[in-house]
Structure formats: structure tokens, C-alpha cells
Amino acid sequence: MKVLYFAWLREKAGLGEEDVAPPDTIRDVAGLIAWIRGRGGGPAEALADLAAVRVAVNQEFAALDHPVGAGDEVAFFPPVTGG
Amino acid sequence: MIRVQREDFDVGAEIERLTAGNHRVGGLCVFVGLVRDIAGGAPVGAMTLEHYPAMTEKQLADIDAEALTRWPLEKTLIVHRYGRLEPGDRIVLVAAASAHRQAAFDACQFLIDWLKTKAPFWKLEEGAEGAHWVEARDADDVAAARWDDPAAEAPVRAGPRA
Numbered sequence: 001m002k003v004l005y006f007a008w009l010r011e012k013a014g015l016g017e018e019d020v021a022p023p024d025t026i027r028d029v030a031g032l033i034a035w036i037r038g039r040g041g042g043p044a045e046a047l048a049d050l051a052a053v054r055v056a057v058n059q060e061f062a063a064l065d066h067p068v069g070a071g072d073e074v075a076f077f078p079p080v081t082g083g
Numbered sequence: 084m085i086r087v088q089r090e091d092f093d094v095g096a097e098i099e100r101l102t103a104g105n106h107r108v109g110g111l112c113v114f115v116g117l118v119r120d121i122a123g124g125a126p127v128g129a130m131t132l133e134h135y136p137a138m139t140e141k142q143l144a145d146i147d148a149e150a151l152t153r154w155p156l157e158k159t160l161i162v163h164r165y166g167r168l169e170p171g172d173r174i175v176l177v178a179a180a181s182a183h184r185q186a187a188f189d190a191c192q193f194l195i196d197w198l199k200t201k202a203p204f205w206k207l208e209e210g211a212e213g214a215h216w217v218e219a220r221d222a223d224d225v226a227a228a229r230w231d232d233p234a235a236e237a238p239v240r241a242g243p244r245a
Contacts, residue, residue, distance in 0.1 A: 073137075080199070080202060080219065
């Protein structure tokens with residue numbers, strides 16, 4: 001599974017992208033976030049407060065209960081500010 | 084049609100290309116977004132636009148397709164830049180061409196309103212006290228939300244396309 005971080009989440013995480021292999025018990029976005037937080041370090045800090053975090057799974061906006069699995073691309077980023 | 088690029092674009096040339104040879108177009112509405120030199124009362128030196136390339140392309144294509152579904156349009160165009168931009172630089176162009184002006188006006192507004200809340204771009208502004216990430220504005224969510232229910236708007240949906 002590939003995890004991406006953008007904007008200030010990327011800065012806080014200390015990386016823009018990482019390949020991760022969470023256990024099979026991790027089945028949705030909320031589970032993945034809990035697992036990342038459990039590992040500690042920059043990514044855990046980036047996901048400490050979810051109020052200002054948006055999620056995309058395979059390039060589509062996704063809610064916390066959206067399923068995730070091996071091969072998926074999961075991105076974490078702040079609310080968008082383009083245009 | 085959508086395009087995401089680092090380089091600048093020529094508004095006149097884009098419009099020319101969009102309508103060339105299509106004489107069913109009676110009206111074209113264009114919005115161009117520029118970098119301001121002031122934000123929240125503080126001067127801004129420059130900004131850097133970060134984006135999520137794969138998702139940006141997907142979201143812009145979806146927004147473009149949605150506009151073509153809702154209004155009787157001949158052509159649409161979204162061009163969005165990324166990278167470092169200075170005050171006065173063009174950031175984005177959206178355009179909608181139709182037989183009549185109302186569809187062009189409405190679709191143009193829809194395109195930029197949805198883009199601002201759905202396309203994954205983030206602005207890093209350089210100010211006197213260093214760089215900071217621009218926060219999303221509630222007003223942009225409100226502007227985008229009024230297009231949420233297709234049945235509640237788009238008064239010019241009726242009528243077959245020529």
C-alpha cells in the first residue's frame with residue numbers, strides 16, 4: 001500500500017510518500033490512521049488532529065470508513081486551496 | 084478539456100483554439116485567476132502551488148464532464164498552473180462556450196467553484212514572516228455547495244443541442 005502526504009502534512013510527516021504493509025486486520029482508512037499513529041514519528045504527528053485532514057483513496061475523496069487494502073494509494077492532505 | 088502545467092498560458096490563444104471552426108458557439112465565458120500581492124491584509128511576495136498530479140487530473144476531468152452534463156455547452160476548458168508564481172501571474176483559466184450566454188456564464192462559475200473545493204492544489208504563501216500554507220475558506224465551500232443539487236439550478240438545461 002502506498003501512503004502519500006501533501007502540503008503541511010508532508011512537512012510534518014517528514015516525507016511525501018511511503019510504502020507500508022499494515023497487518024490484514026487494517027481494513028479501512030480509520031484503521032490505517034490508527035496504525036500509522038501507533039508507529040509514531042513524523043507521520044503520526046501529521047495525523048494527530050484529523051479536523052484539518054482530508055483523505056483520498058486511489059485519487060478519490062474518501063471517508064474514514066472507506067475500505068483500504070494492499071495495492072491501494074491512500075493520500076492525506078489539508079482542505080484544498082487551488083484556483 | 085483540461086490541462087495542468089507549470090508554464091504560463093496565453094488567454095487569447097486559448098480562446099481562439101477553443102472556438103476555432105465551431106460556429107454553433109454564440110457565447111464564451113472565461114474566468115482567469117491571478118496571484119494577489121496581499122492576503123488577509125498582509126503583503127505576499129510569491130506563492131508555490133503544490134498538487135497531487137494523478138488526483139488533480141482525475142478531479143478536473145470529472146468537474147469538466149459534470150459541466151458538460153448539466154449545461155448545453157459546445158466546449159469547456161480548464162488550465163491550472165503549479166509551481167512558484169508571483170503577484171500578477173495567471174494561476175487558472177476556466178472557459179465555457181455555448182450557443183447562448185446564460186449556459187456559458189453558469190457553467191463558467193460552476194467550473195471555478197467546484198475546482199476550488201475539489202481539485203487537490205495547495206498554496207504556500209511567502210510573506211514577511213516566512214512561508215505559510217493558505218487555509219481553505221468557508222466561503223468557497225458555500226460557493227461550491229450551491230451547485231450540489233442539479234435540480235435546484237441550471238435554468239437553461241432545457242432545449243436540445245444544435
